[in-house]
Amino acid sequence: QVQLVESGGGLVQAGGSLRLSCATSESIFSFTIMNWYRQAPGKQREMVAGITSGGSTNYADSVKGRFTISRDNAKNTVYLQMNSLKPEDTAIYYCNAARFLRLYWGQGTQVTVSS
Numbered sequence: 001q002v003q004l005v006e007s008g009g010g011l012v013q014a015g016g017s018l019r020l021s022c023a024t025s026e027s028i029f030s031f032t033i034m035n036w037y038r039q040a041p042g043k044q045r046e047m048v049a050g051i052t053s054g055g056s057t058n059y060a061d062s063v064k065g066r067f068t069i070s071r072d073n074a075k076n077t078v079y080l081q082m083n084s085l086k087p088e089d090t091a092i093y094y095c096n097a098a099r100f101l102r103l104y105w106g107q108g109t110q111v112t113v114s115s
Contacts, residue, residue, distance in 0.1 A: 002026055004024055004025075004104055006107065007020070009110045014115050018082050021078075024097065031053060033050050033052045035047055035095070037094045038111075040088075046060065048080070051069045051071055051078060063089075085113045
């Protein structure tokens with residue numbers, strides 16, 4: 001069974017940085033795409049950033065220029081570097097992976113940005 005484990009969340013002041021990690025139990029190349037999503041209280045879950053098996057990336061407009069998604073193939077880990085954090089970035093951040101029309105989700109990690 002595929003497992004995704006997020007880590008790296010925490011409390012940070014506005015303008016600060018955090019790096020989230022998503023470790024998978026299988027090779028990241030086995031997934032068509034891996035994404036970071038987030039869900040703030042009272043809001044729908046939204047896509048933040050994604051990276052395909054070929055290395056193409058995409059970002060939500062709200063995080064372009066501030067967040068960077070990357071991967072370490074040897075560690076089967078995808079990262080989300082978050083800079084210039086804003087209070088509106090506060091949310092639970094989830095990693096997901098898509099393969100053969102199936103989606104796998106991690107348990108999430110809380111990110112709180114204080115003003």
